Amino acid sequence: MANVVVVGLLWGDEAKGKVVDFLAEDADYVVRYNGGNNAGHTVVVDDQVYKFHTVPVGVLHPKVTAVVADGVVLDPQIFTGELNALKERGITPDRIKISGNAHVLLPYHRLIDSLEENSKGENKIGTTGRGIGPCYADKMSRTGIRMCEFVDPVRFRERLFSCIERKNAIITNIYGGEAIDAESVYEEYKVYAEQIRPYVTDTTKLLYEASKECAGIVFEGAHASLLDIDHGTYPFVTSSHCVAGGACIGTGVGPTMIDRVIGVVKAYATRVGEGPFPTELLDETGETIRRAGNEYGTTTGRPRRCGWFDSVAIKYTSAVNGASCVALTLLDVLDGMDTVKICTHYEIDGKKVRDFPTDVSVLAKATPVYEEMPGWKRDISEVKLFSDLPVEARNYLARLSELIETPICIVGVGKRRDQTIVLDSEMLEM
Numbered sequence: 001m002a003n004v005v006v007v008g009l010l011w012g013d014e015a016k017g018k019v020v021d022f023l024a025e026d027a028d029y030v031v032r033y034n035g036g037n038n039a040g041h042t043v044v045v046d047d048q049v050y051k052f053h054t055v056p057v058g059v060l061h062p063k064v065t066a067v068v069a070d071g072v073v074l075d076p077q078i079f080t081g082e083l084n085a086l087k088e089r090g091i092t093p094d095r096i097k098i099s100g101n102a103h104v105l106l107p108y109h110r111l112i113d114s115l116e117e118n119s120k121g122e123n124k125i126g127t128t129g130r131g132i133g134p135c136y137a138d139k140m141s142r143t144g145i146r147m148c149e150f151v152d153p154v155r156f157r158e159r160l161f162s163c164i165e166r167k168n169a170i171i172t173n174i175y176g177g178e179a180i181d182a183e184s185v186y187e188e189y190k191v192y193a194e195q196i197r198p199y200v201t202d203t204t205k206l207l208y209e210a211s212k213e214c215a216g217i218v219f220e221g222a223h224a225s226l227l228d229i230d231h232g233t234y235p236f237v238t239s240s241h242c243v244a245g246g247a248c249i250g251t252g253v254g255p256t257m258i259d260r261v262i263g264v265v266k267a268y269a270t271r272v273g274e275g276p277f278p279t280e281l282l283d284e285t286g287e288t289i290r291r292a293g294n295e296y297g298t299t300t301g302r303p304r305r306c307g308w309f310d311s312v313a314i315k316y317t318s319a320v321n322g323a324s325c326v327a328l329t330l331l332d333v334l335d336g337m338d339t340v341k342i343c344t345h346y347e348i349d350g351k352k353v354r355d356f357p358t359d360v361s362v363l364a365k366a367t368p369v370y371e372e373m374p375g376w377k378r379d380i381s382e383v384k385l386f387s388d389l390p391v392e393a394r395n396y397l398a399r400l401s402e403l404i405e406t407p408i409c410i411v412g413v414g415k416r417r418d419q420t421i422v423l424d425s426e427m428l429e430m
């Protein structure tokens, strides 16, 4: 069976959750490799809506083992809340495995996230406020607390008290904030540790053995390529390795074990938070897309910024991920448009540019140049076959695929699992 990475190609919320759920039907493992509960992945099964933040969406499939791997930062309060909510809906979490190497997100990370954001004024990033940056900063400066320590009460207490002492110095002296009481954090979090302990294991070994036994593994990317700490629109990024390569870094699975990469992207563009967004529509058309696509954040409820499909950005992200094919989602959202536009290139300082600039000071100067195509003006949400899509929609897809130099393997025409058109079934084989 295959090892397949599912990765977002823009700034997040491309419907990775739906695509992972679609593949998970035939998989043995679904693995989250990066980020934390700043992610919000939605899966709709019949009339049931599930929103996942840290738990891999594969947990909805009875035979799938859902792995939270080394590269994830896990907020125990949120995670146990997610587990309890799933249990209430009849989903047993006993097939969840958490890496002992994953870092623990604690209340001081959340507090420092908001203090840092507030202190930046106009330069703020627009984070989700979940403490992600400060938690990864501790990991990189080798002062973080890992799951293996968290579930050992003696080690956790010792590490927590020493961390809080140092964090309180920053919180009070630099930001003038209120110190955190280590004892009360310990009392609250030791209860979460009790609940989480049975899930913590050596996931690297688990996945290595699974690969040797030819299990089918789906790697569930969180956030997206332009939010990647190295390859995104820095500093308006998140703090983890979101690109497909992150699947190896964040799990311990070697690059030679990855068979395919499926890049997920909407038929238009969205972004949450600050930072340049060349094809953003600040007019009535942007509002129409937001309404039709219900473009409000799964995690924070913030209205998402909307715009036209940006082939310059997607050609770049398809390349940095080595995308084998693209899952093109939310095509139905454009059903009502008279015409649809694709950004074919940028103009920067009077020059035609087809290579995406990751220096945001250059990107901020980019003027998008569009190609306009006729819309299809028809409800496509129940179309099951590519050949049954209106010719205008097929032409739109063909042109996108040509511009991003990547074939399309799936088209999404609605939220539900069954509102998925398969163009290349070989690409989806597990």
Ligand code: GDP
Binding pocket: 008, 012, 013, 014, 015, 016, 017, 018, 039, 040, 041, 042, 043, 044, 293, 298, 329, 330, 331, 332, 333, 411, 412, 413, 414, 415, 416, 419
């Ligand atoms: P993720 O973070 O990439 O998993 O994406 P989100 O779940 O945050 O956002 C995608 C949204 O689009 C969710 O509300 C999905 O239910 C919805 N969705 C997914 N695929 C489609 C589609 O093909 N058409 C429509 N209209 N909605 C979709």
Ligand code: IMO
Binding pocket: 008, 011, 012, 013, 014, 038, 039, 040, 041, 125, 126, 127, 128, 129, 130, 131, 132, 133, 221, 222, 223, 224, 227, 236, 237, 238, 239, 272, 273, 274, 298
């Ligand atoms: P999914 O997995 C959309 C954005 C935030 C902010 C920036 C940094 O659902 O696609 P952070 O809290 O990570 O430090 O915020 O990254 N961001 C996302 N935007 N979808 C996401 O996840 C996101 N995760 C982070 O809005 O601009």
Ligand code: MG
Binding pocket: 012, 013, 014, 039, 040, 041, 042, 298
């Ligand atoms: Mg999301």
